[in-house]
Structure formats: C-alpha cells, structure tokens
Amino acid sequence: MSVERFLNKNLAEMVPRRTSRGYVIPPGSIVLYGGDPRDVNQPKFIADAVYKAMLEGYTHYEMAGVPEFKRAIAEYYSKFGATVEDPVKQVIINSGGSTGIFQAFAATINPGDEVILFDPTYSAYPNVIQYFGGKVVKSLMYDDDGGLPRPDIEALKAAITDRTKALLVCNPDNPTGCVFTEGELRAIADLAVEHDFIVVSDEIYQEFIWNDKPHFPIISLPDMADRTIVIMSFSKTYVWTGCRVGCIISGPNLTPYINRVPLSLGLVSGAFQRAGIVALKEGEEFVEYLRNRYRDAVEYCSKRLDEMPSISCYMPEATFYLWPDISATGLGEVDFCSKLMEAENVMVRPGDGYGVKGKGHVRIALVTPMDALVEAMDKIERFVKKL
Amino acid sequence: MSVERFLNKNLAEMVPRRTSRGYVIPPGSIVLYGGDPRDVNQPKFIADAVYKAMLEGYTHYEMAGVPEFKRAIAEYYSKFGATVEDPVKQVIINSGGSTGIFQAFAATINPGDEVILFDPTYSAYPNVIQYFGGKVVKSLMYDDDGGLPRPDIEALKAAITDRTKALLVCNPDNPTGCVFTEGELRAIADLAVEHDFIVVSDEIYQEFIWNDKPHFPIISLPDMADRTIVIMSFSKTYVWTGCRVGCIISGPNLTPYINRVPLSLGLVSGAFQRAGIVALKEGEEFVEYLRNRYRDAVEYCSKRLDEMPSISCYMPEATFYLWPDISATGLGEVDFCSKLMEAENVMVRPGDGYGVKGKGHVRIALVTPMDALVEAMDKIERFVKKL
Numbered sequence: 001m002s003v004e005r006f007l008n009k010n011l012a013e014m015v016p017r018r019t020s021r022g023y024v025i026p027p028g029s030i031v032l033y034g035g036d037p038r039d040v041n042q043p044k045f046i047a048d049a050v051y052k053a054m055l056e057g058y059t060h061y062e063m064a065g066v067p068e069f070k071r072a073i074a075e076y077y078s079k080f081g082a083t084v085e086d087p088v089k090q091v092i093i094n095s096g097g098s099t100g101i102f103q104a105f106a107a108t109i110n111p112g113d114e115v116i117l118f119d120p121t122y123s124a125y126p127n128v129i130q131y132f133g134g135k136v137v138k139s140l141m142y143d144d145d146g147g148l149p150r151p152d153i154e155a156l157k158a159a160i161t162d163r164t165k166a167l168l169v170c171n172p173d174n175p176t177g178c179v180f181t182e183g184e185l186r187a188i189a190d191l192a193v194e195h196d197f198i199v200v201s202d203e204i205y206q207e208f209i210w211n212d213k214p215h216f217p218i219i220s221l222p223d224m225a226d227r228t229i230v231i232m233s234f235s236k237t238y239v240w241t242g243c244r245v246g247c248i249i250s251g252p253n254l255t256p257y258i259n260r261v262p263l264s265l266g267l268v269s270g271a272f273q274r275a276g277i278v279a280l281k282e283g284e285e286f287v288e289y290l291r292n293r294y295r296d297a298v299e300y301c302s303k304r305l306d307e308m309p310s311i312s313c314y315m316p317e318a319t320f321y322l323w324p325d326i327s328a329t330g331l332g333e334v335d336f337c338s339k340l341m342e343a344e345n346v347m348v349r350p351g352d353g354y355g356v357k358g359k360g361h362v363r364i365a366l367v368t369p370m371d372a373l374v375e376a377m378d379k380i381e382r383f384v385k386k387l
Numbered sequence: 388m389s390v391e392r393f394l395n396k397n398l399a400e401m402v403p404r405r406t407s408r409g410y411v412i413p414p415g416s417i418v419l420y421g422g423d424p425r426d427v428n429q430p431k432f433i434a435d436a437v438y439k440a441m442l443e444g445y446t447h448y449e450m451a452g453v454p455e456f457k458r459a460i461a462e463y464y465s466k467f468g469a470t471v472e473d474p475v476k477q478v479i480i481n482s483g484g485s486t487g488i489f490q491a492f493a494a495t496i497n498p499g500d501e502v503i504l505f506d507p508t509y510s511a512y513p514n515v516i517q518y519f520g521g522k523v524v525k526s527l528m529y530d531d532d533g534g535l536p537r538p539d540i541e542a543l544k545a546a547i548t549d550r551t552k553a554l555l556v557c558n559p560d561n562p563t564g565c566v567f568t569e570g571e572l573r574a575i576a577d578l579a580v581e582h583d584f585i586v587v588s589d590e591i592y593q594e595f596i597w598n599d600k601p602h603f604p605i606i607s608l609p610d611m612a613d614r615t616i617v618i619m620s621f622s623k624t625y626v627w628t629g630c631r632v633g634c635i636i637s638g639p640n641l642t643p644y645i646n647r648v649p650l651s652l653g654l655v656s657g658a659f660q661r662a663g664i665v666a667l668k669e670g671e672e673f674v675e676y677l678r679n680r681y682r683d684a685v686e687y688c689s690k691r692l693d694e695m696p697s698i699s700c701y702m703p704e705a706t707f708y709l710w711p712d713i714s715a716t717g718l719g720e721v722d723f724c725s726k727l728m729e730a731e732n733v734m735v736r737p738g739d740g741y742g743v744k745g746k747g748h749v750r751i752a753l754v755t756p757m758d759a760l761v762e763a764m765d766k767i768e769r770f771v772k773k774l
Binding site: 001002003005006007008009011012014016034036038041042044047050051054055057058059060061062095096098099102106107108109110111124127128131132165196198223225226227239240241242243244251253254257260261262263264267268269270271272 | 388392393396399401403425438444447448483485493498511518519585613627628631638641650651654659
C-alpha cells in the first residue's frame with residue numbers, strides 16, 4: 001500500500017544519508033567507516049556502575065535528569081574554563097549527541113529559518129535542519145597552508161542574512177579535525193551577538209585534541225550563554241556509543257524551552273546517569289589510554305597517506321578522523337571508495353556526503369587496532385600505486 | 388536575556404503539562420500520581436541480563452535495532468493474534484512509549500493536519516500534536532451504565548473531516564481503564580479505511596486487563612497494517628520505566644519512513660535490547676505477579692471509593708488507574724486534589740488535564756503497596772466525610 005499521503009512532507013522529501021548499513025561487507029574487510037572502535041568495549045568499571053545502580057533500584061523514571069550527574073558534568077566542563085552557574089537548570093541530560101542536535105533544532109527552528117553550516121560538515125546535520133523546515137546555508141572553509149580546512153570568517157559574514165537563525169559549529173570538527181581557535185570563536189561570537197543568532201556547538205570530540213591548543217568553549221564568551229547550545233556526548237569519550245548518554249549545556253533562559261520538546265528526552269536510564277557520574281570521576285585513565293591510541297593512529301596513518309603517490313594528508317589537530325585529498329589519483333571520491341573496497345576490502349567513506357568541499361576527499365576513521373591500520377595503509381598504498 | 392525570538396513558535400506557545408515535578412511533597416505523603424511503582428524494581432534477572440550483555444561487549448552502536456529482539460517482539464505480539472510478517476522491517480526499537488508517540492507524529496503530521504483524540508485522554512498526547520503544528524480534535528467518549536467511558540462511534544464519525552490525518556487510540560485506555568472491544572475496533576478501522584486516515588494505537592497497558600476480553604490488535608484488521616502505528620513499551624510491563632525501551636510496530640511501507648525521523652531513535656542500548664529478549668522469554672512470572680497485585684489494588688480501591696459518600700467509582704476493565712467521579716462532593720477536581728493533599732497528604736491527579744470529560748474526575752494511580760493503599764482509602768474517606 002502506498003503511504004506517501006500519510007507522511008510529513010519534509011520527511012517524505014528527505015534523502016536518507018549514506019550509512020554503512022546498506023553495504024555488503026565481506027569477511028576480512030578492514031572497516032574504517034564509522035566512529036566506534038569495535039575492539040574496545042565500554043570499560044568494566046562503567047558496566048559495574050550500571051549494574052550496581054540497577055540493583056540499587058535506579059530503574060525508575062528520572063523525569064528531569066539526576067541533579068548529581070548534572071553537577072558532575074558542570075564540574076567536568078569547568079576544566080575548559082566555562083562556568084555553568086546553575087547545573088540543575090542549565091544541563092539537560094539526553095540520549096547522546098544525535099539526540100542533542102535534534103533537540104536543539106526542534107527547540108529553535110521555524111520553517112524558512114536559515115541555519116549556517118560550515119562546509120565540509122558532518123553528514124547527519126543537514127537532514128535534521130531540513131526535517132524542521134529550515135534552510136541549510138553553507139559557509140565554505142578555507143584550507144590553511146598545510147591543507148587543513150579552517151573557518152573562513154569573511155565567508156561566514158557573507159552567508160549571514162536576516163533569516164539566519166543559527167550557526168552550527170562542530171569543534172573539534174568532524175570530518176576535518178580542525179580545532180577552532182579562541183580568536184576564531186570570538187569572531188564567531190561577535191557575529192552571533194551582532195546579528196542575533198544562536199550557535200549550536202557540537203563538542204563531542206573535545207577530549208581528543210592533538211595540538212597544544214586547549215578546547216575553548218564558545219558559551220563562556222560574553223552574551224553567549226543564552227545564545228549557545230552545547231552538545232556533549234559520552235559516546236566517544238568512554239566508547240559508550242551503544243549506551244546513549246549525552247547532554248546539552250545552555251543558558252538558563254533557553255534550557256526551559258529546550259526541555260519542552262515533547263519527547264521525554266530527559267528520560268535517560270537512571271542507572272546510566274549514575275554510571276556517568278562514576279565515569280566522570282574515575283574515567284581519566286581510560287580516556288588517556290584512548291587518547292594515546294588515537295594519537296598514535298592519526299600520526300602514523302596521516303604520515304603514511306601523505307607519503308603515498310597522489311594522496312596528500314595533513315595531521316589533524318583533533319579527532320580520530322583523517323581527511324586526505326585523493327583528487328590527484330584521478331578518481332572521484334565515490335569511485336575511490338568503491339574501487340578500494342573492491343580491490344583491497346578496505347572501507348572508507350566518500351567525502352561527497354560532507355559537502356562541496358568533500359569533493360576529492362575521503363574520511364578515514366581510525367578506530368581499529370594498530371596492526372589492522374598498518375595493514376590498511378599497506379593496502380591503500382598498493383591500491384593507489386596500481387592506479 | 389530574553390530568548391523568545393530564538394524559539395520554534397509551536398514550542399513557545401506550548402503550555403507545559405502538569406507534572407508532579409513542581410509540587411512540594413511532604414515526607415509521609417502517599418503519592419498516587421504517576422504510573423511507576425516505586426516499591427518494585429525492575430527484576431534482578433533483567434539487571435543481570437543487562438550486565439551480562441555489557442560485559443559481552445554489546446555497548447556499541449546498534450543503528451537499526453537488534454534483529455533477534457525484533458523477532459522476539461513479533462513473537463510476543465502474535466499471542467494477541469497479530470502476525471508481523473517481517474519483524475526486522477516492521478518493528479522499530481525506540482526508547483519507550485513517549486518516544487514512540489513523538490516518532491509516530493513526527494513521521495506523519497504536517498501543519499494544519501487534524502488528529503482526533505478521544506476525550507478524556509492521556510495528558511501528554513496533545514502537546515506532541517501541537518508541537519508539530521497539528522490540530523487536536525476531540526471526540527467525547529460516552530459513559531456506559533456503570534459509568535465507564537467508552538468510544539462513541541457516532542461522535543467519532545462527526546469529528547472526521549477532510550483534514551483528519553490520524554486518530555489516536557489508547558487501548559487499554561489511560562485514564563479510563565476502558566478496553567476497546569473487537570466490535571469497536573472494527574468500526575474504527577472501517578472509518579480509517581473509508582476516510583483514509585491512520586490510527587496511532589498506544590497499547591502499553593495490554594498486559595493489565597481485568598475482564599475476560601482479550602486485547603485485540605487493530606493492526607491485524609484488513610487494510611490496517613500500513614495505516615496503524617502500534618506503540619509498545621517495556622516500561623509498565625516490566626517496571627522498566629527508567630531503562631527506556633519500547634518499540635513501534637507498523638506496516639512494511641510505513642516503517643521505512645518512520646525510521647527517517649532524524650533522531651537516531653534506533654540507537655537504544657544494545658545491552659537493554661538483549662535484556663529485552665530475556666524479559667520477553669522469562670518475564671511471564673514477574674508480569675503475573677504485577678498483574679495479581681494491580682488487580683487486587685483496583686478491585687479493593689474501586690470498591691472502597693464507590694462506597695464513600697459523594698464518590699462513584701467503577702471497576703476499570705484494565706490498567707492500574709482509577710477514574711472516580713468526585714463531582715458530587717461539590718469540589719472541582721483541582722480543588723479536590725489540593726484540599727486532599729492539604730488535609731491528608733494524599734496526592735492524586737486532577738482530571739482537567741485529561742480533557743473536557745475530566746471535569747469532576749480525578750485519576751488515582753494504584754502503584755503503591757496494599758497497606759499504603761488501605762491507608763490512602765481511609766484518608767480519602769475521612770476527607771470526603773468531613774466535606
């Protein structure tokens with residue numbers, strides 16, 4: 001039976017984004033596609049904390065989030081220099097980064113509003129904005145001398161109109177690995193105040209920064225608290241991808257409205273929330289282990305790729321993604337990925353899903369053990385040498 | 388800082404529904420407000436199953452839901468006589484009933500669409516519809532000879548217009564405890580097919596039925612599969628309120644679109660999904676315990692209330708809610724609740740939040756141990772005798 005007449009029209013028109021779901025992945029393939037390290041599990045001390053909390057009876061509705069968890073998040077976030085005055089009010093517990101993005105735009109977008117995204121950008125953002133009837137406006141990043149894309153403040157100014165409702169900043173950035181500098185964030189905040197728009201600041205990679213620039217929270221700048229919606233997630237930090245815990249941090253006047261989005265998003269497992277407190281208090285050693293592993297992976301693989309013929313790859317400032325330029329191979333990014341998969345069973349992601357600037361690029365997620373990464377680099381090298 | 392200009396306009400206009408959150412509840416109060424039995428925890432065999440799954444590494448993304456869980460749900464649902472042909476496609480795992488309702492309307496409502504709700508109705512539905520720009524149209528239930536509200540098919544016919552997109556059926560019903568008969572559901576399905584609208588069928592109380600009418604799934608009727616969105620939840624069945632697992636069952640042509648709602652709703656903890664399989668396979672003894680307990684509570688309390696001066700209360704056909712008529716006390720439903728709280732520290736919920744037919748009614752949730760219920764009934768009796 002045809003069902004189109006029953007549908008929300010934005011949903012019906014939506015082009016589902018490309019995921020690895022539709023692909024047949026032969027056994028023995030090396031999958032460098034999504035950002036979830038399959039060989040590392042959520043650490044046992046967190047599983048223990050979940051189990052303990054469940055046995056203690058924390059299995060009931062937690063309508064407004066666990067206050068102690070909210071305070072622990074605010075304390076954690078203060079290490080970046082941001083003060084959350086009223087954590088119980090300003091922290092909204094939700095079920096992860098994707099939920100946070102949805103919740104942020106659900107609370108703020110009206111049909112016809114413009115939302116500026118940098119380009120390239122994480123492929124899951126545009127659909128959310130389009131679902132709510134918003135119009136995606138792209139602001140191209142520029143490549144610095146090393147080839148690393150950075151926000152272009154002049155291009156951003158040019159993208160702002162009277163209809164600009166929000167700007168999405170992914171910092172540290174997926175897929176580019178760019179860490180926004182304090183100067184860039186101050187310039188963005190000035191524009192937000194001047195033109196009166198909000199900033200959705202997706203900061204889920206803030207623990208994985210490789211240069212000496214500290215993570216700088218834009219919400220801490222003057223007049224930005226009620227103009228910033230910070231997206232945080234436990235997924236990447238604690239390999240907690242499958243347990244769905246995250247939060248929004250925002251200003252005290254904005255959060256009561258975000259809480260109105262009638263999804264009962266606050267209803268995150270109380271046991272997970274208690275385990276989140278434990279993770280924040282006792283998780284640093286595990287995070288340090290991940291950080292070292294990812295840093296080794298990006299240093300090794302970016303160097304290997306950059307040395308290959310027809311590929312140039314910078315060392316990213318942050319994240320476990322590489323964003324090599326493969327245009328000199330003569331293959332488009334989609335062809336590059338399908339032929340690489342066919343020839344060597346190595347799966348990487350074509351850049352076209354990330355925007356105009358994704359042309360000639362692929363995204364490589366380094367969440368696989370080093371021996372597999374060495375093998376993958378050998379295979380990619382063999383592949384490009386044969387072209 | 389004022390933030391109204393940043394907001395989605397439907398959200399800004401929304402009147403947040405009344406919850407127990409804002410109330411100061413003195414120690415020693417008996418709270419018969421929400422549907423979550425605080426003295427019963429999720430059973431240990433489920434907590435064990437969650438822990439086991441986490442240790443086994445089921446803590447990663449589960450983008451599309453666990454197929455084995457979907458098949459177990461379909462098998463469970465078949466006991467009501469409904470066949471789910473393709474569980475992997477037709478079952479969508481989500482984080483509970485509230486999420487399911489949101490997801491159903493997110494997928495189907497366009498601004499201006501009309502959604503029919505029976506009146507009285509669960510107080511959380513209207514906000515979701517209004518958030519998506521839908522118009523709530525009420526169809527008053529009629530009271531049968533015993534005072535139990537039932538769907539009025541003639542009133543429903545009169546509520547249907549060219550703009551009718553959906554009808555929400557809560558079966559078994561909250562707050563009335565009405566179990567829709569097969570005849571009523573066939574009449575509703577005929578109207579849905581004739582006037583080409585969909586039925587959102589919230590069936591989260593289907594395990595708690597007190598009469599001999601079996602639960603009848605409207606989705607099993609001819610031409611209804613792609614016209615019905617069944618909402619199910621593990622929250623009530625397994626006192627799993629705080630662990631957020633539920634699902635949608637719908638037709639094979641509709642579910643791909645529901646899956647497009649860009650919330651990553653499929654991302655429910657894999658450990659919870661594995662525990663859900665265990666709950667469905669081994670949970671019947673626990674559900675039987677709950678069923679006996681709730682049946683005893685509704686039988687005892689409905690009789691006690693019905694014997695009190697100025698109160699009439701029928702025995703509901705299902706659920707652990709009572710819906711007494713308190714209009715003969717001379718107090719409005721809001722006054723009744725606040726004065727009862729003041730005089731006796733017993734907290735029940737005024738009916739006005741449930742619609743026009745909530746006037747003169749209160750909802751009493753019987754999720755407290757029997758000794759507290761006896762005490763609560765004594766206190767309510769003393770309260771009404773003093774009026």
